[in-house]
Amino acid sequence: MSKQHFLWKAVDINGKVRRGIWADTGLYEVQRRLRKAGCFPVWIRSTAPVKNVLFPARRNFKWSSFARRLATLLEAGIPILQALEMMSSNERSSFDQDQLIILKNQVESGSDLSEALAHLTPSPNSFVLSMIKAGEYTGNLGKVLGEIADELDLELVYQRKVKAALAYPALLFTAVILVLYALSVWILPMYEKLFQSVGVSELPFLTRVIFVGSQKLPLLLGGCLSLVSVSLLVVKFSNSNQWRIHLENLLGRAPLIGKVYHLRDLVQFSRMLSRLLTAGIPLLEALRLTAGTLRSPKMLALISNLVVNVRQGKRMSPILSASGIFPREGAEMIGIAEEAGQLDLMMHYVTKIFRRDLEEQLQGLMRMIGPLLTIILAGLIGIVAGGVMLPIFDLSSQLQ
Known part of the structure; x- marks a missing residue:
């Protein structure tokens, strides 16, 4: 697999903010390298060519809307795979639909939701990923997703x-x-x-x-x-x-x-x-x-x-x-x-x-x-x- 260049921002063990650019095969690998170095990633972004800066081909994913919709479905008792399937089938935007399909496939293959989200481009920031991981560990994923949506809206x-x-x-x-x-x-x-x-x-x-x-x-x-x-x-x-x-x-x-x-x-x-x-x-x-x-x-x-x-x-x-x-x-x-x-x-x-x-x-x-x-x-x-x-x-x- 060919390597890409990723810009990243992370916080080290002393609470100091670090920034850099690394070449790796994917966003999740960069995140794992940062964790291994004792840093908590804040955001990781793939570098875009100049033509994409002038004419952006896609827009940002609406994380607040995603978190609120998924929270509602999970709190209603719908399993996460079925919830992601429902969200992707009812999504009008082709870009958002593709993101949801990728996310569903990652979860279906055995990945946690937080790990699957890290593979998306653009991926959510470290706050969203950490909150979702905490929700997975405590078994309150639906409630945590609602809090994430409230936080992003605020x-x-x-x-x-x-x-x-x-x-x-x-x-x-x-x-x-x-x-x-x-x-x-x-x-x-x-x-x-x-x-x-x-x-x-x-x-x-x-x-x-x-x-x-x-x-x-x-x-x-x-x-x-x-x-x-x-x-x-x-x-x-x-x-x-x-x-x-x-x-x-x-x-x-x-x-x-x-x-x-x-x-x-x-x-x-x-x-x-x-x-x-x-x-x-x-x-x-x-x-x-x-x-x-x-x-x-x-x-x-x-x-x-x-x-x-x-x-x-x-x-x-x-x-x-x-x-x-x-x-x-x-x-x-x-x-x-x-x-x-x-x-x-x-x-x-x-x-x-x-x-x-x-x-x-x-x-x-x-x-x-x-x-x-x-x-x-x-x-x-x-x-x-x-x-x-x-x-x-x-x-x-x-x-x-």
Whole structure:
């Protein structure tokens, strides 16, 4: 069998995220090599040729819909092979139907569902595979699949909320750029010619600055547009995941948006850890799997520290409290849960607190940025209008 190149992301025994590219015969073999090296795979993807990047031949499999449908059938008492057969026969999409047929054949040949899913391309992430494996071991596969679907849906909801919070400011910023471009290309040159035709000898300083700026602005906007286009092409043809991480780290340090991204990481950390612990996955492995879902360098360093200390038999709450990035209230709740032996249940309540804080921060961001950009837009238009009206006032006073 010919070998393919696979990009992978994994978490080592110290909780640190590792990335690389390996050549092997299949995705499952890469996953087995990572496990043998003491790493927990987060995702493994086959490298695609350039033509597939430009013209993707297939779309991603809908893991949330798959998990929810299969959970419903299993909880209704239908055997897994028959459930997969029903799902594949009723699937309208040819790509999804092919994936389900491959999955059914793997399970029919004796593979566990988690092992069969690892052979699909694209395969689900490590969180989904680990949850399914835990469900197979505990005999609660239907319930675990329902929790996976809920988790994936929640993740999608919060991604949309963050994007929605940024979409309105981005729209207003685009409106500012378009207004400035229209003024510099059509409106201001018309007034400049008008003042020259009536013989205005010396324009006010503000008017001269506005006219000079209007001459340079189209070139500046064109340069910025070219830079953005080149950046998008670089992201498209390179490791876009790395660029996305750098962009999110940059946004995470922004004054207003940074708090939103930090709370999002806290929600994801507590929610993932709660789901994994509830599914029966040991704390050490759950922490390492949770690290694979985060991108913030501070949160990754915190989880790496947690992994090292938990392996030594220490509790998490003192480390979280001393980290400076984890809220003290959440750390105290986790400390109480560690003493009572109910960490999985307490992480659920910690998630609710962080989720409420995130929603409040998103609403506050929307209330703040919208009026701020509106004021900036009105101020720019006012300055331009004032600069244009000053020579008119001077000219009218001279005529009188």
